[in-house]
Amino acid sequence: MLGLPPVAVAPAGPVDDPLTPSDAADDADTVLEQILHARLRQSRAVDPVFARELAERVGALVARGGKRLRTAFALCGWRAAGGSGDATAVLRTGAALELLQACALAHDDVMDGSLMRRGGPALHVELARAHWAGGMHGSAETFGTSSAVLAGDLALAWADDLLTETALDTPHGPRLHEEWRAMRTEMVAGQYRDLRAQATRSSRVDEALDIATLKSALYTVARPLALGGALAGAGDRTLDALRAAGRCAGLAFQLRDDLLGAFGDPALTGKPAGDDLRSRKLTYLLAIALQLADTAGDHHAAATLAPDADTRSEHAVERVRAVMERTGAREVVEAKIVELTTLSLGHFARTGAHPAVRDEFAALVERASGVAPRRAEEVA
Template structure:
């Protein structure tokens, strides 16, 4: 049986608009901390070993942070749709998104075999290090993988519980839950298409775009905006403008992430910089490079970017990076990021949101897409 929605003194129940997006994010952190403490108490009541080794690990991973962009986009969607007054449901929805993000990252690292996340060992690696040796033994790797799957499942359960509790206390709870349900399905669909593309060695631009939209663009920006709008009881016109803005801004975010995956500094990103290239993960960046290499007759680039290139001597990650540069794919993706960000801002303006909210959305898009601040003043 579900309990009451967590009460957070000085936070969810007492915050009233106008909060700023950064202020909403800070307030969400307080909500999230109270939720984690509540879930850890439940875990201790369930089983001491489970609590110590599983639940506390999940809570520690969530607390290690991340960009917390989704909470800010929920807030922007709520404010753009005229949300005001008690922001408790908005903050709780943001906290639920952070728990869902923990599930997605833990499972994603298992599927990709990633050793690092958020500047520390990935959860499956951390579990493997603490493999409980015994007579039966067994391998640390499979233990870590299986335990991490369960850890991701636990984060998902916590997220779903919190969202359901929030929906049950909101006059717009049904719309909120419908958005949440659609988002979860899109996440799984995008992850499966990603796995399938890697297995088939696909390099098609259309498939790369489909994966980027399903796996990231909707989940990172479009659905959070819609979740916030749902809590404000938004009309169809506003929701449509927010969806369009979110798709563009979300794609800009994903394209930046692709560039960071190929050229980023692990000290800044908290994850390996060459992982996507070594695995030949299908991204719009890779698809663009393959297309441009074929169009210009750059056989060396086409060969080094091919799905089976890793099996051939000399086809290193450095050569892949050089091919991404030489073909013009990196420059093309940079230009597309700027175009998508600008288009997203225009769609958001169509909501009729107040100037302050539009400025904050512009700042969030610039942060998510890695662009230098230059758009916010255009929205005044």
């Protein structure tokens, strides 16, 4: 159960007094808390069993998310386009993004067979355990998987409802909904390309970048920026600049996530390290490592990374990590992240945003990518 009562949201400050990341996260959590309370009340009115066993788990997954980066980027896009004053519509759009993220996580964990999410059991694992603990009949695994699909669908329905309500309440609703509609299709396309790449055992660098862009970069940064810009009535040039900046920053974010997935500490990331390596998921890191191995004639490294290599054991995963270090792939990905963050600031400067907002964007890019890019005035 979520415990906070609904609270009023303070308007955002003027351009020369920007919201700090912690302010944005606090305001986003406040609005999200209000929305989850309302959705859970509605769910209990529909059916108390469904509400207790499924809807409340969706709410808990959303509530235990941390950085609220998508909301912060939406606010930054809004401010870049001249938005000021009451930020409620932007925060509600950010809450819709968080609900959409919950849908993506629930479904992605089912497809990848991931066991942990945000420091706790993945939703399908938690639901399977509830099946077993409740003495239900049939397969606990099937129950958990099927219920997690429904949980993701519920989060998506809540996200769409919220975005639609917000769009209907603003004069910029059609443009807002246009960005949202495009983002949802991109997410599905990216997820499908990810599944397809695993089925075809692809190792292509360009395909890895396409998947990372569609599946993560666009809906993590590019579309949130554009959604915020749309709410401020941004024109096409400003929206194009926001999308370009977000595409680069979002790709840097995904490449950092790939590195954390391979080399990160589960205690800090909240998910197991090595899952992508174990399943040989096509990432830019993997594709670059194989390309470098082939170029160098390193047959041992190429065999370790090959599509038919057995990477299921922990020892095999350690061999893959060692090869990624030895070929220089990890360094190449780090350099690519730096390049992308610098490009993102250059694109953002084209919006004509106030220097304080440009610095705000730079700080967000650093949080997302783990790299401190050059300050906005240096890449203008």
